[in-house]
Amino acid sequence: MAETAITESSLKDALTERLKATYVEVADMSGGCGQSFTSLIVSAEFAGKNSLKRHRLVNSALKDEIAQIHAWSAKCQTPDEYEKEMATTGGNDGPPLDGTDEGKVDGVDQ
């Protein structure tokens, strides 16, 4: 299986295309153990879906990519939810960093 390089921008392009995302932010959270990314994905396709279904949609859209990297984290919002959160937090919406050590996945490959 040929593995093309996965970057913030390749993931962003894939999400924009495959999920018709209107806004995507992908951040590299690679620590010492390989490629890791976290993301904020805004798409109208999430409307009417619960959190689990949204994540399943993303996992399925990025099946091959996620299989090649070490860690993947996502926050899935509809355009309305995104706007509301931007408004209530003063523009402070972004990819989740829970479980990371200051935005990096800390660990060893095992």
Next chain:
Amino acid sequence: MFSRSILSKQFARQAAAAATPAKAGIMFRPAVFALSQQQRRLLSDQTRQAITKAVASAPVVLFMKGTPETPQCGFSRASIQILGLQGVDPAKFAAFNVLEDQDLRQGIKEFSDWPTIPQLYVDKEFIGGCDIIVSMHQNGELAKLLDEKKVLATETDAAAGEKKE
């Protein structure tokens, strides 16, 4: 087939305590994913049965990297901390360390159709991974779910735990 770590009485206390720095842990292992699609999909009946049994072994089940006392990944650590903060009754909780069993580690991903570890099950139902656990913790859905499923420690238990502090 799988080892089971049952949370100690100190669970809530330890889990609520400040996080210790992550020392080890990854979410994926590229070498495993270098296997062909066919191999990747192979989930033996034996493994499936073992996972089905594991999922049913307690009302709240977490498949994680490492143990509740010593998580081996930041995402597993965050998840176990949240279950502790929520006050999950240790007697109604079971954790399975996927690092101890390669069949479980790969099998659980296919079983749940979910590519990452940790994975949380409540009442044999797949709830989600770390992102979902965190967001449900923040928006109150997790507290509601755990309360409805009656898996939280009673106030007496919690008070007894706090006195030990």
